[in-house]
Amino acid sequence: xxxxxxxxxxxxxxxxxxxxxxxxxxxxxxxxxxxxxxxxxxxxxxxxxxxxxxxxxxxxxxxxxxxxxxxxxxxxxxxxxxxxxxxxxxxxxxxx
Numbered sequence: 001x002x003x004x005x006x007x008x009x010x011x012x013x014x015x016x017x018x019x020x021x022x023x024x025x026x027x028x029x030x031x032x033x034x035x036x037x038x039x040x041x042x043x044x045x046x047x048x049x050x051x052x053x054x055x056x057x058x059x060x061x062x063x064x065x066x067x068x069x070x071x072x073x074x075x076x077x078x079x080x081x082x083x084x085x086x087x088x089x090x091x092x093x094x095x096x
Contacts, residue, residue: 006034006042011078024052024083032058032077039079049087055080 008029016027030039036054043051057080061073083089 001031001034001038003042003046006031006038007046019080020089023089024085024087026081026083026089028079028081030056030077030079032075034077034079036079039081043081049089050084052082052084054082 008031011027011029013027019025019027028039028043034042036056039054039056040051043049056077058075058077061075063070063072065071
């Protein structure tokens with residue numbers, strides 16, 4: 001799996017913005033089959049910051065209806081990445 005396949009996008013929500021105020025925590029949507037070691041390598045190589053810890057969670061897809069037809073959104077995974085002491089957030093994530 002390539003590094004760009006592991007990390008899909010940063011998650012910008014109200015909850016993640018509150019967590020980002022400490023200056024060390026970033027939340028990303030990652031590939032469902034990616035493990036913590038792959039996520040750590042991808043963050044350190046793509047962003048150039050050292051990672052202290054990673055917590056992952058799987059968000060299960062919701063069931064959505066369109067009239068009488070029911071479908072299901074796919075499951076997805078998010079990773080809470082805490083950077084080491086003294087490491088800064090990348091510039092493109094600071095203002096978001």
